[in-house]
Amino acid sequence: MKILANTPLAAGLALAGLIALAFVLPDWALFLLTIALAKGLVSLGIITQMRAGLVSFGQGLFFGLGAYVAGLMAHFTGVTDIFLLTVLAVLVTGIVGVVFGPLLSNYRGIFFAMLSLSLSMILYGTLSKMTSLGGTDGLNVAAPTFVGYEPEARALSLSLYLYTVVIVVIAGTAMRIFFDSQQGMISLAIRSNELRVEYLGASVRRAHTQNYIISAILGGMGGVITALAIGHVDPESSIFWTISGEFVFVAILAGYLSIPSVFAASIILELVRSFSNLYFPNTWQLALGIFLLIVILTLPNGLGSLVDRRRA
Amino acid sequence: MDLLLVILVDGLIYGAWLFIVSVGLTLVFGVLGILNLAHGSLYAMGAYMTASAVGLYFGAGGDAVPLGSYAVMILAAAVVALLVTPVLERGLLRHFYHRDEVIGVLVTYGVFLILEDVIKLIWGVEPLFVYEPYDLLGLVEWGPLFYVAYDFLVIGAAIVVGLAVWAFLNKTRRGKVVLAVIHDREMSQTMGVNVDRVFMLAFGAGVFLAALGGALTAPMISVSPGIGVNVIIVAFAVIIIGGLGSIEGAAIGAVLVGIARAASVHLMPEIELFIIYFVMAVVLVFRPEGLFVKTQTRKI
Numbered sequence: 001m002k003i004l005a006n007t008p009l010a011a012g013l014a015l016a017g018l019i020a021l022a023f024v025l026p027d028w029a030l031f032l033l034t035i036a037l038a039k040g041l042v043s044l045g046i047i048t049q050m051r052a053g054l055v056s057f058g059q060g061l062f063f064g065l066g067a068y069v070a071g072l073m074a075h076f077t078g079v080t081d082i083f084l085l086t087v088l089a090v091l092v093t094g095i096v097g098v099v100f101g102p103l104l105s106n107y108r109g110i111f112f113a114m115l116s117l118s119l120s121m122i123l124y125g126t127l128s129k130m131t132s133l134g135g136t137d138g139l140n141v142a143a144p145t146f147v148g149y150e151p152e153a154r155a156l157s158l159s160l161y162l163y164t165v166v167i168v169v170i171a172g173t174a175m176r177i178f179f180d181s182q183q184g185m186i187s188l189a190i191r192s193n194e195l196r197v198e199y200l201g202a203s204v205r206r207a208h209t210q211n212y213i214i215s216a217i218l219g220g221m222g223g224v225i226t227a228l229a230i231g232h233v234d235p236e237s238s239i240f241w242t243i244s245g246e247f248v249f250v251a252i253l254a255g256y257l258s259i260p261s262v263f264a265a266s267i268i269l270e271l272v273r274s275f276s277n278l279y280f281p282n283t284w285q286l287a288l289g290i291f292l293l294i295v296i297l298t299l300p301n302g303l304g305s306l307v308d309r310r311r312a
Numbered sequence: 313m314d315l316l317l318v319i320l321v322d323g324l325i326y327g328a329w330l331f332i333v334s335v336g337l338t339l340v341f342g343v344l345g346i347l348n349l350a351h352g353s354l355y356a357m358g359a360y361m362t363a364s365a366v367g368l369y370f371g372a373g374g375d376a377v378p379l380g381s382y383a384v385m386i387l388a389a390a391v392v393a394l395l396v397t398p399v400l401e402r403g404l405l406r407h408f409y410h411r412d413e414v415i416g417v418l419v420t421y422g423v424f425l426i427l428e429d430v431i432k433l434i435w436g437v438e439p440l441f442v443y444e445p446y447d448l449l450g451l452v453e454w455g456p457l458f459y460v461a462y463d464f465l466v467i468g469a470a471i472v473v474g475l476a477v478w479a480f481l482n483k484t485r486r487g488k489v490v491l492a493v494i495h496d497r498e499m500s501q502t503m504g505v506n507v508d509r510v511f512m513l514a515f516g517a518g519v520f521l522a523a524l525g526g527a528l529t530a531p532m533i534s535v536s537p538g539i540g541v542n543v544i545i546v547a548f549a550v551i552i553i554g555g556l557g558s559i560e561g562a563a564i565g566a567v568l569v570g571i572a573r574a575a576s577v578h579l580m581p582e583i584e585l586f587i588i589y590f591v592m593a594v595v596l597v598f599r600p601e602g603l604f605v606k607t608q609t610r611k612i
Contacts, residue, residue: 055414055417057417103597106600107596107600109412109413109414110347110413110414110417110556111552111596111600111601113414113417114347114548114552115593115596117545117548118548118549118552118589118592118593118596119589119593121545121585121589122586122589122590122593124585125583125584125585125586125588125589126583126585126586128585129581129582129583129584129585129586130582241545242541245349245421248418248421249418249421252418282429282432282433282437283429283432283433284429285425285426285428285429286425286426286429286430286433288422288425289421289422289423289424289425289426289429290422290426292418292421292422292425293404293419293422293423293426296415296418296419296422297407
């Protein structure tokens with residue numbers, strides 16, 4: 001495990017490995033991985049907050065905002081460039097994060113979870129009723145272009161996958177560096193005792209706000225990529241509370257100790273979902289629920305605790 | 313002026329319904345410290361059980377005594393509580409009482425996922441209808457308007473439920489024991505209270521109230537998969553507004569949300585969904601712990 005502890009090397013290996021996969025895997029697996037990695041970004045945002053002891057049950061807010069950036073831009077302006085859309089999603093979710101972050105930084109535990117949930121449900125309610133923005137049917141999202149390059153079929157899913165991989169590796173590496181930085185370590189201290197952190201001179205509110213904004217941006221990036229990959233956005237599948245629940249599910253499955261395990265957990269969830277959808281379409285939620293209960297009972301610190309025993 | 317009255321009456325009807333579906337949630341949180349995300353699924357089970365039971369009742373010649381179907385509805389809710397409580401509370405939840413509140417939310421999220429499919433496995437995906445109890449009481453004429461009398465039955469049921477819970481907690485010995493457990497679990501344990509039994513009792517009451525909410529709603533809707541998903545979200549809003557664990561709070565929260573929603577339905581239908589969470593967000597900004605919870609000092 002010594003090799004993987006070296007962040008740049010681990011990032012390089014992950015990048016090479018994920019890119020190599022692109023040339024072996026069939027289309028459906030590529031699509032599944034794209035979705036899983038993109039949603040993993042959202043859960044990475046939850047992990048960021050979880051390190052400081054907060055669990056957001058409303059990450060669908062940012063996932064949905066990111067997805068609707070892609071949908072609305074394609075619908076109203078015809079912009080389909082993936083780089084531009086990603087930047088826009090980051091801006092929009094970042095601004096929303098800056099607005100709500102300071103407000104939510106006063107709340108802890110169940111109140112934080114429920115208030116973030118209510119914010120996401122406000123967006124859900126608004127978008128469901130706005131027929132000009134697609135209402136409950138949502139909007140179709142045009143296929144993405146890559147600075148003028150307009151791939152189709154296999155080339156499209158390949159380009160999208162590679163783009164996702166690059167974003168994920170960059171985000172994962174950046175978050176590892178942030179987590180190990182002084183400001184990032186404060187989160188762990190807050191988790192164990194927030195009052196002491198205050199007495200030692202660090203601002204708990206500032207750390208929570210910062211984490212919130214980071215998680216907002218990660219959520220937005222995940223949303224925009226997912227929307228482009230699926231080609232459709234609607235309030236039910238991108239903002240509703242059950243979606244936010246899935247993101248928390250992945251975060252809990254992964255635990256807050258290791259970043260690769262977040263994406264591994266996300267892939268596991270997508271695999272369980274697709275296979276149970278295929279083989280027992282009426283009971284896939286049942287399988288998922290039992291799986292979740294087993295994880296909580298047997299791995300209180302998540303998958304990551306299997307790799308990283310330092311704090312487990 | 314007429315509009316104001318209409319909004320008030322609609323708001324009270326909706327608020328009464330909200331109170332019944334959320335009072336169990338707040339009771340369970342108050343005693344067990346678990347915010348039960350599966351509450352909506354228990355509500356759905358109550359509705360399905362009622363649909364089946366009332367269907368059977370009328371099928372077996374219940375037409376002779378149609379009012380008996382109301383007893384069947386309450387019975388259906390009780391059956392759900394008796395079946396579900398031992399499995400869920402004894403089998404699962406009791407392992408999580410000492411863990412973080414957020415873990416409780418996740419565990420019950422898992423239970424929610426499981427129950428949603430269990431409901432589909434038992435009752436199938438086709439919608440069920442039991443309109444008989446809804447039509448039974450006829451219409452009530454009020455000024456220029458007609459209301460279905462059943463709606464007022466729901467208000468009556470909410471008042472009975474609220475008073476019963478209040479009287480149980482404040483006027484009976486057993487209820488006072490429950491209050492003692494809410495106040496200080498460890499201390500009551502040392503004083504000889506069987507906390508495990510209080511927990512099971514409270515959870516059972518919560519399940520019964522959720523199922524009763526479903527039972528009362530079943531005649532008004534088509535009972536189909538997914539009816540529990542939305543309930544849980546409005547019930548959360550209600551109990552968070554009132555303050556988690558507070559029965560009075562749930563009543564005030566329910567009426568507040570009910571009237572706000574009725575007003576938006578009549579004045580600005582576009583914001584109907586928005587308004588519930590908006591009320592909740594506003595209340596939380598000014599009273600971070602809800603209306604009826606005293607702010608607690610932080611423990612180091």
